[in-house]
Amino acid sequence: MGYLKRSLLQIIPSLLILTLIVFALVYVAGDPVSQMLPENATAEDRAILTEALGLDEPFHIQYLQYLGDMIRGDFGTSYQYQEPALELVTERLAATLTLSLMALSVAIFISIPLGILAALKRNTVIDFLVSGISVVGKAMPNFWIGIMLILFFAVMFPIFPVSGADSPLHFVLPSITLGVALAAEMTRLVRASVLEVIEQEYVQTARSKGQMESIVIGKHVFLNSLIPVVTIIGLQFPQLIGGAIVVETVFSWPGIGRLLLTAIETSDMAVVQAIVFVIALITIVVNLVTDIIYRVLDPRIKYN
Amino acid sequence: MKKLSFLSILLITVLLISACSFSDPDEPSTEGEEASGYELITVANPADITTLDPHNNSVITTSAVLVNMYSKLIQRDASGEIIPDLATNWEKVDDVTWEFELEEDVTFHNGDAFTAEDVKFSLERVATDTTLQQNSTFREIDHVEVVDEHTVRVVTGEPDPQLLSRLSTPAASILPANHFEEVGADEFFDNPVGTGPYQFSAWERDDHVELVKYEDYFVEEPKWETVHFAVVPEDSTRVSELLTDGVDVAFNIPTADMERIDENEGTHVALAPIQRVIQLWLSTEEGATTADPAVREAIDLAIDNQVIIDEILLGSATATRTHVTPGNFGADESLYDTYLYDPERAKEILAEAGYKDGVTVEISVNNYYTEMAEVVVGMLDEVGITADIELIEQSQFADRLFNEDLDEGVFVGWGNDMFDGSILELFKEDNVTSYSNEEVEALLDEAAYNMNEEERAAQYQEVQQIFAEERPVVYLFQLEGRYGVNDRIDYTPRLDELYYVDEITLSE
Numbered sequence: 001m002g003y004l005k006r007s008l009l010q011i012i013p014s015l016l017i018l019t020l021i022v023f024a025l026v027y028v029a030g031d032p033v034s035q036m037l038p039e040n041a042t043a044e045d046r047a048i049l050t051e052a053l054g055l056d057e058p059f060h061i062q063y064l065q066y067l068g069d070m071i072r073g074d075f076g077t078s079y080q081y082q083e084p085a086l087e088l089v090t091e092r093l094a095a096t097l098t099l100s101l102m103a104l105s106v107a108i109f110i111s112i113p114l115g116i117l118a119a120l121k122r123n124t125v126i127d128f129l130v131s132g133i134s135v136v137g138k139a140m141p142n143f144w145i146g147i148m149l150i151l152f153f154a155v156m157f158p159i160f161p162v163s164g165a166d167s168p169l170h171f172v173l174p175s176i177t178l179g180v181a182l183a184a185e186m187t188r189l190v191r192a193s194v195l196e197v198i199e200q201e202y203v204q205t206a207r208s209k210g211q212m213e214s215i216v217i218g219k220h221v222f223l224n225s226l227i228p229v230v231t232i233i234g235l236q237f238p239q240l241i242g243g244a245i246v247v248e249t250v251f252s253w254p255g256i257g258r259l260l261l262t263a264i265e266t267s268d269m270a271v272v273q274a275i276v277f278v279i280a281l282i283t284i285v286v287n288l289v290t291d292i293i294y295r296v297l298d299p300r301i302k303y304n
Numbered sequence: 305m306k307k308l309s310f311l312s313i314l315l316i317t318v319l320l321i322s323a324c325s326f327s328d329p330d331e332p333s334t335e336g337e338e339a340s341g342y343e344l345i346t347v348a349n350p351a352d353i354t355t356l357d358p359h360n361n362s363v364i365t366t367s368a369v370l371v372n373m374y375s376k377l378i379q380r381d382a383s384g385e386i387i388p389d390l391a392t393n394w395e396k397v398d399d400v401t402w403e404f405e406l407e408e409d410v411t412f413h414n415g416d417a418f419t420a421e422d423v424k425f426s427l428e429r430v431a432t433d434t435t436l437q438q439n440s441t442f443r444e445i446d447h448v449e450v451v452d453e454h455t456v457r458v459v460t461g462e463p464d465p466q467l468l469s470r471l472s473t474p475a476a477s478i479l480p481a482n483h484f485e486e487v488g489a490d491e492f493f494d495n496p497v498g499t500g501p502y503q504f505s506a507w508e509r510d511d512h513v514e515l516v517k518y519e520d521y522f523v524e525e526p527k528w529e530t531v532h533f534a535v536v537p538e539d540s541t542r543v544s545e546l547l548t549d550g551v552d553v554a555f556n557i558p559t560a561d562m563e564r565i566d567e568n569e570g571t572h573v574a575l576a577p578i579q580r581v582i583q584l585w586l587s588t589e590e591g592a593t594t595a596d597p598a599v600r601e602a603i604d605l606a607i608d609n610q611v612i613i614d615e616i617l618l619g620s621a622t623a624t625r626t627h628v629t630p631g632n633f634g635a636d637e638s639l640y641d642t643y644l645y646d647p648e649r650a651k652e653i654l655a656e657a658g659y660k661d662g663v664t665v666e667i668s669v670n671n672y673y674t675e676m677a678e679v680v681v682g683m684l685d686e687v688g689i690t691a692d693i694e695l696i697e698q699s700q701f702a703d704r705l706f707n708e709d710l711d712e713g714v715f716v717g718w719g720n721d722m723f724d725g726s727i728l729e730l731f732k733e734d735n736v737t738s739y740s741n742e743e744v745e746a747l748l749d750e751a752a753y754n755m756n757e758e759e760r761a762a763q764y765q766e767v768q769q770i771f772a773e774e775r776p777v778v779y780l781f782q783l784e785g786r787y788g789v790n791d792r793i794d795y796t797p798r799l800d801e802l803y804y805v806d807e808i809t810l811s812e
Contacts, residue, residue: 031702031703031706034702034703034705034706035699035702036362036437037362037437037440038362038437038438038440038441038721041440042440042729043706043734045439045440045443046706048434048439048440049434049435049437049439049440051434052434052435053435080354080355081354081355082355082357082360088509091509092509092510147538147540147541150540150541150544151544154544154548155544155547155548158548161550162541162544162545162548162550163536163538163541163544163545163550164511164534165511249537249538250538250541251538251541252510252511252534252535252536252537252538252541253510254508254509254510254511254535255510258510258537259510262351264699265698265699266699267699267703
């Protein structure tokens with residue numbers, strides 16, 4: 001428990017520094033007022049709105065004000081939407097998390113069988129084919145994959161809907177788009193990991209006892225080669241959410257990625273802060289969970 | 305073997321998903337009655353609406369949706385003419401007072417009767433609350449007097465020749481006073497009501513807004529049962545939705561897809577001029593290369609407007625030498641649909657002005673217009689003007705523009721929400737280009753308060769002629785809105801880029 005407590009305590013300074021950095025970046029990047037007013041607004045109009053929003057205060061006053069409110073659970077109000085920023089984020093969070101989890105499932109679903117296959121057929125045509133495919137998968141930008149998938153599987157052969165998030169069919173193309181790069185990376189990792197485990201003495205022993213090959217692979221090799229895979233899932237999950245920004249735009253997916261994009265374009269400080277905060281929190285939680293899964297998978301790992 | 309089982313699992317999963325019959329919310333059930341075709345219309349916009357509050361919005365894609373829910377006293381028709389909405393008649397009582405007679409027997413979507421009190425409440429709300437984005441448009445209004453239940457007087461602080469323009473913008477929407485004050489702004493906009501042809505049904509954030517027919521609309525029975533404004537940010541996805549009949553209208557399609565949409569069976573492209581004029585602002589501040597009128601003239605003559613229109617916009621724009629294009633008050637049509645291009649003369653002018661080694665100009669541009677700006681740079685280079693482009697991301701661009709922190713040339717696209725010559729005030733004293741001309745100041749000052757329309761139009765036309773001569777800004781062209789449209793409907797886009805859904809009908 002000591003480990004958990006220490007990790008949780010470390011979160012607080014990290015988040016504080018994070019809010020400061022994000023606040024400073026958005027502050028420097030632009031001024032929301034000029035984008036909120038109609039085009040024929042005058043300098044006087046801008047001054048009036050700036051004052052009404054409290055944006056004429058110096059940086060440190062604005063930041064402390066923001067921080068004070070945040071500690072009380074108030075993440076500020078979006079200039080664009082005129083609604084509490086946190087509410088805007090939480091109502092879209094489920095869509096992004098669902099997409100990310102689906103993409104993760106796609107990645108696992110593709111990479112584990114392919115990785116094991118490549119390892120077992122090491123240095124054969126199959127192995128080269130799998131390695132080749134994963135290089136290509138990693139190299140393709142996901143917005144391009146998305147547009148191509150729409151073109152082929154929604155326009156030329158209308159099997160799936162083009163965009164939106166209304167039914168389970170709508171999940172297929174975005175999940176594949178987001179999951180492909182991760183699948184490619186994980187395939188190579190699974191392959192390497194299986195190759196390493198397969199050389200271990202306990203696997204040789206199992207084989208020499210005359211156990212069936214499927215049991216050797218399924219019981220001894222598979223589980224033990226999962227540890228690095230779990231690591232990469234933990235590391236990649238925040239990146240998956242980052243990738244969701246692009247994929248959500250291509251597929252009109254109503255998640256936080258698109259909200260973030262618009263918020264940055266319009267210098268909507270409160271929303272940017274709230275999203276970065278939530279993503280940071282998710283990252284921290286996922287990392288903790290990864291650590292715990294480690295322990296379950298490999299009882300030799302101890303935390304002190 | 306492993307690969308085989310993997311494939312079979314994939315196949316089974318896909319089959320399972322397809323087998324589950326999920327009802328598509330885009331297709332309302334029409335069981336038991338014959339479909340008329342007017343069940344549902346879907347319009348795809350690149351951006352979601354930002355708010356349901358018409359007084360706190362300055363984004364056209366949001367206004368384009370809200371105009372179907374709320375009415376105003378007066379409105380503009382497709383060509384820009386002011387026509388009645390909730391007001392049947394209006395007249396000027398004196399220079400600061402306008403009287404409006406209101407429609408009787410109008411109800412809001414919640415059943416409340418519409419009266420003069422609602423007009424007073426709505427206009428005074430936007431005119432007095434400085435936190436509202438449209439406050440700047442209505443600050444001229446001093447107060448609104450209720451004469452009787454169906455007559456109001458709008459009183460301005462100073463004579464305001466633009467009052468009718470202001471009152472016909474979507475931001476002058478009328479809200480129900482009693483209901484609004486009873487529930488408060490937050491609750492009101494959770495479930496807003498207006499007097500428009502369609503009433504609010506749902507807003508799925510970043511997905512779609514759904515409006516449904518309001519049977520008691522005071523003008524006539526609205527045509528469509530349900531209206532969806534879908535949000536499809538990615539251009540190519542919006543086009544794909546159109547090609548697969550997912551949407552009826554797709555706004556802002558890329559020029560590269562125009563041919564594909566026209567050639568596809570069942571869709572076509574509709575073009576219409578919009579208020580946005582692409583222009584190059586040139587600094588006249590001392591020390592700037594462009595402070596020399598000869599350099600500004602050479603820049604104007606070096607640019608072949610039509611080539612940019614034909615090559616980049618595939619014809620979807622009209623060359624202009626003024627910002628006040630037809631359909632706007634005070635337009636000088638002699639400066640529209642024309643441009644100056646004479647590279648040889650440009651070279652001569654530069655030589656006569658003593659620029660033997662050429663001229664260097666820096667131009668700021670935001671990410672929307674980079675491609676056009678690059679072509680302009682090439683054209684300037686032909687006559688010996690070396691232009692360097694500074695590409696600035698949009699949110700920073702707006703900020704730096706108003707802080708006058710951009711290069712001597714600023715490449716922008718600018719609209720005109722008020723449909724009025726007063727947009728020329730962009731180049732009034734202390735403007736971004738430092739342009740200063742006493743005659744222009746005097747004309748603009750007078751026009752701002754001149755209640756004589758004829759005189760006022762002449763004043764703006766004179767300013768346009770002076771600008772064409774002195775060139776604090778080189779106007780290039782007026783853009784056209786590009787819409788992909790399903791052949792099943794008949795849709796003519798509007799100058800103001802708003803969708804009045806009831807103007808859209810099924811094709812014959």
